[in-house]
Amino acid sequence: MTVFDDRTDAGERLAAELDRRDIEADIVLGIPRGALPVARPVADALEAELDVVVARKMGAPDNPEVALGAVASDGSTWYNDDFVERIGVSDAYLEEVSTEEADNAREKADRYRDATALPDLENKRVVVVDDGVATGATAIACLRQVRDADPAFVVLAVPVGSPRSIADLEGDEADEVIALETPRNFRAVGQFYRDFGQVTDEEAIEYLDRRG
Known part of the structure; x- marks a missing residue:
């Protein structure tokens, strides 16, 4: 079972897996706040714009x-x-x-961002990133908002998730769901990170402006 050093480490490992699977993206959307340190390496590796989807x-x-x-x-x-x-x-x-x-x-x-609305996603390849999935509630709400914007393809990518929640998400919510780990002993996302400290809004916003 993989334990990630921190969210950046998780993002780098997730980026490597997406590259291995030949996933391409026009835009990566992180779910604030904790997903932004994960999403930044993913966006950099895919050479995609980084923005947010909020729930x-x-x-x-x-x-x-x-x-x-x-x-x-x-x-x-x-x-x-x-x-x-x-x-x-x-x-x-x-x-x-x-x-x-x-x-x-x-x-x-x-x-x-300057506007509440998502950027234009019509016919775009979209990767939605979170730092992990427990119940899947916020991920589902975010994915539904993204799907309503008529993208060409939607991938949900997370370092770790509850097996049951990941299975539920693999239904109608995304075209593809990628989770590096779906451990049977899952209790909470934080148990799979050595450092799972809170990310402030200010820190998260910095990742939107930073390129690796």
Whole structure:
């Protein structure tokens, strides 16, 4: 089982795998904040523009860390329907939290670029990068926003992910899903990094301006 030194190491290994598979991209989209150090080496290796696609997790009423789903900056939403039904979340709460987190996602997108909207992705080859996939909620919301922009091809590329979530994402959400590791003992993304410290908005934005 691979343990990555940090997000940059993970990005370099991910870039090597994409190169091995002959993946080409017109644009790489990182999911802020933690994906930007991973996405920078990928964009450099693919000689592609680096930008962001933003989504926010929608937390459960009594435990905000547990994802009911996620919503992207354009309002693209994914709900974990089985979980929502199991805990009995009201429609009113879902509407409230989705509206609030969509606003938060738009504000974050505005911090990372001059406009909230994604760049033009029509007929583009797009690689979406995250630092790992646990529930897959934010990845799904981001991928749906990207797919709505009518790209030619969409790849989700991550260093590590939950086997179940990666399998779910390999369905209709992306044309191809590449995960370097899908360990059976997966509990959290951070367990597969020696250094998994928080990335600030300021640090993440620096990666958008930096070329390797």
